[in-house]
Amino acid sequence: xxxxxxxxxxxxxxxxxxxxxxxxxxxxxxxxxxxxxxxxxxxxxxxxxxxxxxxxxxxxxxxxxxxxxxxxxxxxxxxxxxxxxxxxxxxxxxxxxxxxxxxxxxxxxxxxxxxxxxxxxxxxxxxxxxxxxxxxxxxxxxxxxxxxxxxxxxxxxxxxxxxxxxxxxxxxxxxxxxxxxxxxxxxxxxxxxxxxxxxxxxxxxxxxxxxxxxxxxxxxxxxxxxxxxxxxxxxxxxxxxxxxxxxxxxxxxxxxxxxxxxxxxxxxxxxxxxxxxxxxxxxxxxxxxxxxxxxxxxxxxxxxxxxxxxxxxxxxxxxxxxxxxxxxxxxxxxxxxxxxxxxxxxxxxxxxxxxxxxxxxxxxxxxxxxxxxxxxxxxxxxxxxxxxxxxxxxxxxxxxxxxxxxxxxxxxxxxxxxxxxxxxxxxxxxxxxxxxxxxxxxxxxxxxxxxxxxxxxxxxxxxxxxxxxxxxxxxxxxxxxxxxxxxxxxxxxxxxxxxxxxxxxxxxxxxxxxxxxxxxxxxxxxxxxxxxxxxxxxxxxxxxxxxxxxxxxxxxxxxxxxxxxxxxxxxxxxxxxxxxxxxxxx
Amino acid sequence: xxxxxxxxxxxxxxxxxxxxxxxxxxxxxxxxxxxxxxxxxxxxxxxxxxxxxxxxxxxxxxxxxxxxxxxxxxxxxxxxxxxxxxxxxxxxxxxxxxxxxxxxxxxxxxxxxxxxxxxxxxxxxxxxxxxxxxxxxxxxxxxxxxxxxxxxxxxxxxxxxxxxxxxxxxxxxxxxxxxxxxxxxxxxxxxxxxxxxxxxxxxx
Numbered sequence: 001x002x003x004x005x006x007x008x009x010x011x012x013x014x015x016x017x018x019x020x021x022x023x024x025x026x027x028x029x030x031x032x033x034x035x036x037x038x039x040x041x042x043x044x045x046x047x048x049x050x051x052x053x054x055x056x057x058x059x060x061x062x063x064x065x066x067x068x069x070x071x072x073x074x075x076x077x078x079x080x081x082x083x084x085x086x087x088x089x090x091x092x093x094x095x096x097x098x099x100x101x102x103x104x105x106x107x108x109x110x111x112x113x114x115x116x117x118x119x120x121x122x123x124x125x126x127x128x129x130x131x132x133x134x135x136x137x138x139x140x141x142x143x144x145x146x147x148x149x150x151x152x153x154x155x156x157x158x159x160x161x162x163x164x165x166x167x168x169x170x171x172x173x174x175x176x177x178x179x180x181x182x183x184x185x186x187x188x189x190x191x192x193x194x195x196x197x198x199x200x201x202x203x204x205x206x207x208x209x210x211x212x213x214x215x216x217x218x219x220x221x222x223x224x225x226x227x228x229x230x231x232x233x234x235x236x237x238x239x240x241x242x243x244x245x246x247x248x249x250x251x252x253x254x255x256x257x258x259x260x261x262x263x264x265x266x267x268x269x270x271x272x273x274x275x276x277x278x279x280x281x282x283x284x285x286x287x288x289x290x291x292x293x294x295x296x297x298x299x300x301x302x303x304x305x306x307x308x309x310x311x312x313x314x315x316x317x318x319x320x321x322x323x324x325x326x327x328x329x330x331x332x333x334x335x336x337x338x339x340x341x342x343x344x345x346x347x348x349x350x351x352x353x354x355x356x357x358x359x360x361x362x363x364x365x366x367x368x369x370x371x372x373x374x375x376x377x378x379x380x381x382x383x384x385x386x387x388x389x390x391x392x393x394x395x396x397x398x399x400x401x402x403x404x405x406x407x408x409x410x411x412x413x414x415x416x417x418x419x420x421x422x423x424x425x426x427x428x429x430x431x432x433x434x435x436x437x438x439x440x441x442x443x444x445x446x447x448x449x450x451x452x453x454x455x456x457x458x459x460x461x462x463x464x465x466x467x468x469x470x471x472x473x474x475x476x477x478x479x480x481x482x483x484x485x486x487x488x489x490x491x492x493x494x495x496x497x498x499x500x501x502x503x504x505x506x507x508x509x510x511x512x513x514x515x516x517x518x519x520x521x522x523x524x525x526x527x528x529x530x531x532x533x534x535x536x537x538x539x540x541x542x543x544x545x546x547x548x549x550x551x552x553x554x555x556x557x558x559x560x561x562x563x564x565x566x567x568x569x570x571x572x573x574x575x576x577x578x579x580x581x582x583x584x585x586x
Numbered sequence: 587x588x589x590x591x592x593x594x595x596x597x598x599x600x601x602x603x604x605x606x607x608x609x610x611x612x613x614x615x616x617x618x619x620x621x622x623x624x625x626x627x628x629x630x631x632x633x634x635x636x637x638x639x640x641x642x643x644x645x646x647x648x649x650x651x652x653x654x655x656x657x658x659x660x661x662x663x664x665x666x667x668x669x670x671x672x673x674x675x676x677x678x679x680x681x682x683x684x685x686x687x688x689x690x691x692x693x694x695x696x697x698x699x700x701x702x703x704x705x706x707x708x709x710x711x712x713x714x715x716x717x718x719x720x721x722x723x724x725x726x727x728x729x730x731x732x733x734x735x736x737x738x739x740x741x742x743x744x745x746x747x748x749x750x751x752x753x754x755x756x757x758x759x760x761x762x763x764x765x766x767x768x769x770x771x772x773x774x775x776x777x778x779x780x781x782x783x784x785x786x787x788x789x790x
Binding site for chain 1: 588589592603604605606607609610613644658661662664665666667689750767769770771772773
């Protein structure tokens, strides 16, 4: 279906062999406000990873632990799979409090990490010790897939250490709202700072999907964070120190601070974005198309709603934007619970009925939480979709120059019809500029009419660029109505300035969910919506915006640790257990 | 290799190419380096020259002193703007043209004449005559045609392993980094605070 026009009938695609409920149309799904309300689901990459590790019976071992009383030293964690092995190498540092910053502009961290391909020897560890602690200023090799670093939580780390040192367990009431002992402040993957190119491992089945090496590293970093706090508790008070209770430990994930560095990703990778959203939308459609359920199915959903409500209640943020959304979510979940309680087990198409009620009665935050909850209990129906959540972007690179220009113009009218309601002559529609700062080479967002940054603008405003190209194409077509040189190739030979957007148009034309249908440079755009969307696909929870352009999240909170994976179901643990504080199942 | 492609894209953009063509420069460099041909060096030489040199825009004539841009002409050839067989009076750093000829390969091999040297392309092989003269050519008349002769003896097979950019290209990488820097806005406290979004305690 290359270069066909998915946008002409977006929303009308019917999954083969299923009744009439189609995928949600792109113009409903692909708005920043909705994308910024996505929640993790069964198809999130952390959950895909843990399902695979469990199914394939991967073995894990802390193979080195050379740490002094101050918590400075080296540790390695091995993950041994059916065919290949990987090692997380961790370097723990003694970081003065005044140097601890989550921002990407920091230059020192509590701990630094790399994921090594295979089991590791001491020579490689020595090489990595010279480079990994430097992060962006160092250099890793084809033998490494991930580079990362993390800081301790000032709110929680010392508290947990002191509790354990004195022989007591930390309180879940303190742990739940924070959810982590350490926060990663960057997890760099393929091709960054010398790390192996994605091409080198893309065919490995254990990494099929998206971001699997990065998320394997983060999951092992979580073990390191527990080990280092227990180590320091024992160093502080060897006679009284205890280990963390497994039920408390499981409620500790890994934090992450993410800023604008991640924001352009979804715009820069349209075919990948499509593959993610398409999988999630297909999953939703499959569930909505189920003709019936029973009492158990409905009670399972009610239990999930109750657990999601606990999660929402523990979701704290200082951001007025998120506080409003979270409050709406809490109300939504209460209303949803009441509605589902009244649904008869004999109702036809019960999930579709519940979904449609949600669409009419819930906030976007609540609607998208409902989507995730509807998927939860249907693993056998939808988990196969995870394998399709990646994209070979090279197949879209080559421009179809033979395409008649009029055909391209017609496609643009369909794909970018949403730009009709944007007046790009107004300053507020053009207010922002995406640019890369010389410092740390990180994407940033500036004010076009207040800062001298326009010359550095990155091509991250497809709507505006499409409108400019359409104007130029219309002029060209008006001048040469009957000429035989009205091909895309001839137009581009004279107008190379539109080459980037025309490549994009031909890419997204066959992919309904590839383009965000919003103005990504308007004065009112919320960059954190982009971050939230991407992080929900990772599997993050507890989104906590710290401003309009960076946020904190929690990863793997509730998930099993390596030693628990054989006997626990990771998918059953990703919402908080009901009444966790007085019912510690094990 | 992905990293070098990204660097080549930024360097080309930093030298004034439009984003779409800069992406083609990234493609060309990666294509060449994967085949152990000096794409980094070629782009470094081309952009260094372009900094002060005069580009002739198609369909103007180059005359004796003008030059076509290998990336702009290459991309247009790849798009099909010139048909499968084409000739150009003078192309600067013509090694950069070859990855674009590869785009239009069918079952029939292509012959690319660069000055007095010839390259031959098939789906999975690249061969060339006259050793390195064509690889290092500064500027030459170029002709792309359907190959009539069988492939010459010197042959490089497209490699399935991914060679890293050799250390001999370090100086060229530095030059590309210098051009890439033109795409970065100078650091300022305003940018650090406003652009990246500070304002709340991040150490907790």
